[in-house]
Amino acid sequence: MAARPESFSAATLPTAGQILEPSAGVLLRRRVFGHAGVTIGGAVLILIIAVALLAPILAPDDPYTQDLARREIPPIWHVKGTWEHPLGTDQFGRDYLSRLIYGARISLLIGFAAMLISGVIGTSLGVAAGYFGGRVDMVVNFIITTRLSMPVVLVALAVVSIVGNSLVIVIWVLGLLIWDRFAVVMRSTTQQVRNLDYVAAAQAVGCSTARIVLTEIMPNIVNHLIVVATLEMAHAILLEAALSFLGLGVQPPAPSWGLMVSEGKNLMFFEPWLIGIPGAALFALVLSINLLGDGIRDVTAPENRS
Amino acid sequence: MFVYALKRLGVAVLVAITVSMVTFSLLYLSGDPAMALAGESATQQDIENIRRVYGFDRPIILQYLSWAWGALHGHLGYSNYLRTDVAAVVFERLPTTMTLGAAAISFALILSIPLGVLAAMRPNTVVDRFALTLAVVGQALPSFWFALILIFWLGIEWRLLPITGTESWKNFIMPAIALGYYVTPGVMRLTRAGMLEVLSSDYIRTARAKGLRSGTVLFKHALRNAIIPVVALTAVQFGFMLGGSIVIETIFAINGLGYLAWESIQRADMPVMQAIVLVLACIYIVLTFLADMLNAFLDPRIRVA
Amino acid sequence: MSAVLEVEELSVDIPVSAGLLHPVQGVSFTVNRGETVCIVGESGCGKSLTALAIMDLLPSSARRLAMRLLLDGEDMLNASERRMSDIRGSKMAMIFQEPMTSLNPAYTIGNQLAEALTRHRRVSREQARERAVFLLEKVGITAAASRLRQYPHQLSGGLRQRVMIAMALMCGPDLIIADEPTTALDVTIQAQILLLLASLQKEFQMGMILITHDLGVVARVADRVAVMYAGQVIEAGDARQIFQQPMHPYTQGLLDCIPVPGKTQRGAHLGAIPGIVPTLIGDFIGCRFRERCNYAMVDCVSEEVSSRDAVQSGHTYRCLLGAQQCADNAKRKASA
Ligand SMILES: Nc1ncnc2c1ncn2[C@@H]1O[C@H](COP(=O)(O)OP(=O)(O)OP(=O)(O)O)[C@@H](O)[C@H]1O
Ligand SMILES: [Mg+2]
Numbered sequence: 007m008a009a010r011p012e013s014f015s016a017a018t019l020p021t022a023g024q025i026l027e028p029s030a031g032v033l034l035r036r037r038v039f040g041h042a043g044v045t046i047g048g049a050v051l052i053l054i055i056a057v058a059l060l061a062p063i064l065a066p067d068d069p070y071t072q073d074l075a076r077r078e079i080p081p082i083w084h085v086k087g088t089w090e091h092p093l094g095t096d097q098f099g100r101d102y103l104s105r106l107i108y109g110a111r112i113s114l115l116i117g118f119a120a121m122l123i124s125g126v127i128g129t130s131l132g133v134a135a136g137y138f139g140g141r142v143d144m145v146v147n148f149i150i151t152t153r154l155s156m157p158v159v160l161v162a163l164a165v166v167s168i169v170g171n172s173l174v175i176v177i178w179v180l181g182l183l184i185w186d187r188f189a190v191v192m193r194s195t196t197q198q199v200r201n202l203d204y205v206a207a208a209q210a211v212g213c214s215t216a217r218i219v220l221t222e223i224m225p226n227i228v229n230h231l232i233v234v235a236t237l238e239m240a241h242a243i244l245l246e247a248a249l250s251f252l253g254l255g256v257q258p259p260a261p262s263w264g265l266m267v268s269e270g271k272n273l274m275f276f277e278p279w280l281i282g283i284p285g286a287a288l289f290a291l292v293l294s295i296n297l298l299g300d301g302i303r304d305v306t307a308p309e310n311r312s
Numbered sequence: 313m314f315v316y317a318l319k320r321l322g323v324a325v326l327v328a329i330t331v332s333m334v335t336f337s338l339l340y341l342s343g344d345p346a347m348a349l350a351g352e353s354a355t356q357q358d359i360e361n362i363r364r365v366y367g368f369d370r371p372i373i374l375q376y377l378s379w380a381w382g383a384l385h386g387h388l389g390y391s392n393y394l395r396t397d398v399a400a401v402v403f404e405r406l407p408t409t410m411t412l413g414a415a416a417i418s419f420a421l422i423l424s425i426p427l428g429v430l431a432a433m434r435p436n437t438v439v440d441r442f443a444l445t446l447a448v449v450g451q452a453l454p455s456f457w458f459a460l461i462l463i464f465w466l467g468i469e470w471r472l473l474p475i476t477g478t479e480s481w482k483n484f485i486m487p488a489i490a491l492g493y494y495v496t497p498g499v500m501r502l503t504r505a506g507m508l509e510v511l512s513s514d515y516i517r518t519a520r521a522k523g524l525r526s527g528t529v530l531f532k533h534a535l536r537n538a539i540i541p542v543v544a545l546t547a548v549q550f551g552f553m554l555g556g557s558i559v560i561e562t563i564f565a566i567n568g569l570g571y572l573a574w575e576s577i578q579r580a581d582m583p584v585m586q587a588i589v590l591v592l593a594c595i596y597i598v599l600t601f602l603a604d605m606l607n608a609f610l611d612p613r614i615r616v617a
Numbered sequence: 618m619s620a621v622l623e624v625e626e627l628s629v630d631i632p633v634s635a636g637l638l639h640p641v642q643g644v645s646f647t648v649n650r651g652e653t654v655c656i657v658g659e660s661g662c663g664k665s666l667t668a669l670a671i672m673d674l675l676p677s678s679a680r681r682l683a684m685r686l687l688l689d690g691e692d693m694l695n696a697s698e699r700r701m702s703d704i705r706g707s708k709m710a711m712i713f714q715e716p717m718t719s720l721n722p723a724y725t726i727g728n729q730l731a732e733a734l735t736r737h738r739r740v741s742r743e744q745a746r747e748r749a750v751f752l753l754e755k756v757g758i759t760a761a762a763s764r765l766r767q768y769p770h771q772l773s774g775g776l777r778q779r780v781m782i783a784m785a786l787m788c789g790p791d792l793i794i795a796d797e798p799t800t801a802l803d804v805t806i807q808a809q810i811l812l813l814l815a816s817l818q819k820e821f822q823m824g825m826i827l828i829t830h831d832l833g834v835v836a837r838v839a840d841r842v843a844v845m846y847a848g849q850v851i852e853a854g855d856a857r858q859i860f861q862q863p864m865h866p867y868t869q870g871l872l873d874c875i876p877v878p879g880k881t882q883r884g885a886h887l888g889a890i891p892g893i894v895p896t897l898i899g900d901f902i903g904c905r906f907r908e909r910c911n912y913a914m915v916d917c918v919s920e921e922v923s924s925r926d927a928v929q930s931g932h933t934y935r936c937l938l939g940a941q942q943c944a945d946n947a948k949r950k951a952s953a
Contacts, residue, residue: 151323152330154548155596157555157589160573161338164585167577168341244454248559251456252574267457274460275468285457293452300448514718520674521713522733522784523706526698536723612768613722 041305047297054291058110065104066092069261073099081279093283096266097273102280105261106287112262113243113291116177120242121235123181128188129231135189136196137219146189153186159248166254176255180242187241191234195227202226229306236299240292247288263288313608313615324601331593332383335586336376383590389583393576398587401572406591408478409557409568415484416492416557417550424496425542428503429535432511443504447497455556459490459563476565487564491557495549502545506538513537540610547603551596621792621824622648622671622709625685629666631678636898640666642848645924646841648792648824653815655835655856656828657871658845661894664828665714667845668794671826672711673701689791707737709792710785712814715801716778720769726780727765733787752783756813775806782814786821793818794826807831811838832872836860844868847894847905850924854932864927864934864943866910869950904937912938912946 057064073095080087081094081102093102135146162179169175199205200223208218247264249255256262258269263284270280354362363369367378379389388398431443466486467475474483510516511534519533558570565571569588576584608614629641641663648654656664670681673693686693688708693701713719721729730752731745740748746765753761756779769777778798785793795814799807811827815838818825829835835842839856844865852865863869892909895901904910907917916937924933928940936943 148323148326148330151600152327152334155327155331155551155593155600156334157552157592157596159556159558160585160589160592163558163573163577164338164582164589165341167580167585168338168582240452247454248456251454252559252562254577264454264456267454267460271460274464278464281457281460285454285460288454288457289452292454293448296448296452514713514715515721517674518713518719518781518784519721520702521672521705521711522736523702523704524732524736525702528732528736533721533723537721611723613770616768616771 041301043297044301044305047294047299047301050290050294051298054110054294055114057107058114061107061111065101065107067101067104069100069104069108070259071100075099078273078277078280080277081283084279094277094279096269096280100259102283105266106263106283109261109263109266109284109287110291112173112256112260113246113288116173116180116246116256117239117243117295119177120180120184120246121239123178124183124185124238124242125188125231125235127182128185128234129192131185132189132192133196133219133223133227136193137200137215137223139197139200143193146193150186150189153183156183158183158245162245162249163252163254166249171254171257173256173260176246176249180245184238184241184245187238188231188234191230192227195230196223199223199226229302233299233303233306236295236302240295240299243288243292243295316608316614317605320601320604324597328594328597329380331597332380332590333376335590335593336379338586338589339582340372388587388590391576391581391584393579393581394584398583401584402569402587402591405567405569405572408566409554409561409570412484412487412491412557412561412566412568413550413554415488416553417495417546418492419488420492420495420499420549421546423492424500425503425539428500429507429530429538431500431504432507432538433530435508440504443500447500450493450497453493455490455494456559456563458493459486459560462486462490463563478566483564483566487560487566490563491553491560494556495546495553498549499542499545502542503538506541507534510534510538536610540607543606543610544600544603547599548596551592551599554592554595619650620647620687621650621652621689622826623685623687624671625683627667627670627681627683627686629663629670629675630680630682631676633898639897639901640848641670644843644845644848644850646843646850646853648826650791650824651819651822652840653818653825653827653838654841654843655839656826656843656845657830657832657835659830659894662845663848663897664845665796668711668796668826668828671794672705672709673698674705674711703737706733706790707788708790709794710788710790712778712781712785712793712795712798714797716774716781716798717801719781720777722769724768725765726767726769726772730765730780730784730787733784737788748787749783752786753780755786755817756780756783757809758783774802775810778802778810779813782810782817786817789821790823792824792826794828796828797830798827800830808834814838844871848897849905849935851906851936852932852934854927854929858927858929858932862927862929862932862944863947864932864940865906865936866912866938866943866946867906868934869947870909873950904935 076091076095076099077097078099079091079095082089082092084094087094091101091103093106096102096105131146131149135143162183165179166175169179205218205222208222213221246255246262247267250262250264251268253268256265258265266284267281267288270277270284274281367375370378382388386399388402390396391398391401394401427439427443427446431440434440463475463486466472473486474480475486477483516529516534519529524533554569557568558573560566561568561570562574569592573585573588576582576588624647625645627641627644628639631638631640644663644667646654656667658664666675666679669675670679670683671686671693673681673696675681683694688704691704693704696704720726727746727749730749731742734740734745734748735742749765750761753764758764758776758779764772764776764780769780772780778801782798793814798814799810802810811829811831811834814825814827817823827834827838835856841854842856842859843850843853844859844867845851846867852859852863852868859868860872863872895905895908902921903919904913904917904922907913910917914937920937922935922937924935926933926940928944934943938946
């Protein structure tokens with residue numbers, strides 16, 4: 007048992023680690039698809055988006071055509087249900103499935119558009135505060151605090167009742183009101199990124215502020231941006247539904263899910279499905295968006311689950 | 313601590329002033345207040361008179377100042393519809409909403425804090441999954457729909473609880489659940505995250521290395537630190553809840569501020585609406601200020617600077 | 618000399634996503650009363666986990682296995698959690714690596730010191746306070762009585778570590794485990810704290826396990842030394858034996874890393890050991906050090922290496938090379 011260093015080179019042997027460790031790409035894919043939230047949330051959301059886009063093809067009927075002779079037909083799982091109206095009809099005899107399908111368009115449109123508006127406002131404020139700090143930060147903080155102290159639903163209701171209610175107005179009112187979380191999150195993440203070495207290096211080299219923000223800061227906060235965007239989209243959808251439920255959002259006869267619940271409310275003791283179906287749709291949509299958002303956060307930062 | 317409190321108070325006052333400006337401008341967005349006050353059948357001359365009597369012809373800054381001066385003295389304007397002082401109506405309704413809010417936040421805290429603590433103590437177990445599911449579901453449940461479901465089952469099918477009104481404490485159970493459930497996910501997640509962080513901290517290891525009983529470690533050393541951010545969140549959420557109670561109050565016909573707001577919107581009674589927004593905003597500002605003070609009190613790193 | 622602590626074949630397993638991690642494997646050593654045992658080894662070799670395993674303070678996912686784990690002759694392997702909490706802080710105490718974060722920010726120093734005593738002994742608040750003041754003075758804190766009312770954030774790192782030491786001594790433990798008590802501190806304070814620990818250990822006749830990177834400190838305070846590598850003790854013996862006649866190629870490399878005044882030439886490379894530590898995940902056969910070893914052989918890959926005796930008694934090492942060969946290697950290195 008003599009030492010024979012020349013005849014054997016341990017360095018050429020792969021370590022167990024090299025054999026066992028999968029590559030980074032494989033790991034990411036495994037994390038994404040191994041994550042139940044992302045998979046389920048993403049699938050349901052894609053399904054709902056597809057339904058919304060294909061509404062004219064998928065809907066069996068026109069969502070607005072009334073047929074007073076065929077009012078309040080129960081859905082198919084009910085003994086009196088018929089395949090002609092799989093989800094039944096409402097108190098005006100409109101096909102409930104068609105209204106539900108077209109309603110997805112309203113929710114998605116409002117949620118997405120309001121999220122975009124609030125995202126632009128909140129991100130600009132937050133990034134500015136986080137990047138410049140000092141006075142700018144103080145002012146932005148003050149604006150955020152002021153905004154948070156205003157009750158969203160009440161202010162939205164007041165404004166809508168003053169300016170009038172249409173889909174576009176609801177979108178703008180919500181967009182202008184719910185940017186706070188964007189601002190808060192973007193502010194703190196920008197603060198963290200700004201202090202990293204390469205940003206300091208870019209500043210030292212004399213890159214312009216716009217260039218630094220776009221090429222160095224944005225790519226690093228985009229994960230958080232996506233997560234907040236999903237949460238705020240869900241938030242906007244819930245708010246629209248609440249406004250419509252109170253009668254001050256989207257106006258009849260539009261098939262907004264919140265409005266459908268509101269219209270079905272008076273009949274809920276006799277025909278509970280009238281509120282059950284649109285409410286469940288709303289719940290499923292918001293749940294899927296939230297699951298996706300939570301999932302994205304987990305996948306991009308697996309160490310801090312939920 | 314004193315300097316901190318003073319600074320914080322200054323910010324609170326500034327925010328309150330800004331909010332009052334915004335709410336004041338609400339009235340101006342809504343059109344000519346003189347016209348609204350005069351009613352449909354008024355002549356041009358009537359409107360001019362009202363404008364002069366109420367001072368609507370002065371510069372807007374002066375109008376704001378006199379309105380703010382009044383608000384400071386408890387005069388929140390005159391309701392066009394109810395033909396009474398707004399402050400009287402608002403403060404008559406406020407206790408009901410506060411009761412509802414208190415019940416709701418109690419329900420939320422009783423549910424979410426123990427659940428958050430349990431979930432953090434046993435991460436990735438059944439308890440944790442259950443808590444997480446509850447949080448995820450809670451965040452996605454439309455509050456009005458949840459309220460209707462509660463009414464349907466608890467009120468109609470099982471006849472356990474009264475559906476509407478404010479006659480007894482039983483009337484507040486369902487609304488409190490419907491309103492409070494909305495707050496649980498945030499509080500629970502924050503409690504869980506805080507506890508997880510604290511439980512894995514070095515000073516908890518120190519406490520265990522001293523041989524302290526698990527109860528002492530959990531309550532004296534862990535919860536005390538984990539609860540600090542929860543206090544702030546609870547104040548914020550309570551404020552949001554008061555603002556969101558309009559939905560719940562209309563569904564359960566609870567005669568509080570939210571219901572009043574809804575009625576006022578139907579009647580285009582802007583002064584009342586404006587007053588409600590202002591009062592709720594001020595409550596929120598006071599709450600967050602108190603929460604910050606409580607925070608400073610709980611955290612010696614702020615208190616003993 | 619009676620043994621305070623006996624550890625035999627102690628292992629720790631931690632399930633991680635890539636498999637089962639074995640950060641501590643078959644560690645054995647004994648600590649006698651009034652004796653300081655130093656555990657040395659590079660970062661990540663399992664020193665802290667060994668200490669935590671003895672205290673039964675491992676992270677909840679970790680599993681502890683051992684043939685024997687005795688404190689003052691009492692079996693700790695099968696002790697209930699209740700019994701263990703009675704032992705911790707009372708018969709054995711631990712000082713941690715991070716003084717900045719090891720004290721609870723919400724309570725005063727006095728509160729945290731006193732609770733260490735009142736938990737285990739029937740004493741009044743006043744007595745606990747007196748004991749705290751006595752020990753704070755002992756660890757070199759001036760104006761001790763007024764310090765009791767202060768919060769951790771009002772103290773510097775060095776002071777906090779002194780408080781941690783005082784806290785560990787509150788109940789007069791038989792065994793004290795100090796896990797790199799000075800790595801987070803300024804260099805000037807490091808020596809003070811270590812010498813303080815050493816003198817307290819002598820004064821109270823405790824057994825002490827001192828975990829450190831600093832071989833200079835080991836040379837001054839250690840009675841016995843255990844060298845760890847990748848979860849195993851690869852060499853153990855009296856401090857004198859280890860320093861004068863290191864057997865294992867790793868220990869020889871480690872001692873090479875210390876510059877010797879007069880001998881090490883200016884600008885000469887310190888004897889850093891090239892190569893990386895093998896993964897501790899999954900089963901591993903053969904010598905853990907082989908990939909960095911100048912004397913590696915084919916057998917190092919296939920044969921399980923167990924501890925064997927060196928020339929002198931009480932000195933063991935874990936290598937396939939014979940004792941004579943190791944001694945020759947050491948001599949050749951020293952002369953080079
Ligand atoms: N909770 C844990 N989960 C997974 N792996 C862990 C855990 N704690 C420690 N490890 C791993 O176990 C190994 C040994 O860790 P340990 O803390 O005992 O090292 P150490 O010798 O004390 O190092 P250092 O000198 O840096 O303190 C390391 O590789 C570490 O990554
Ligand atoms: Mg360590």
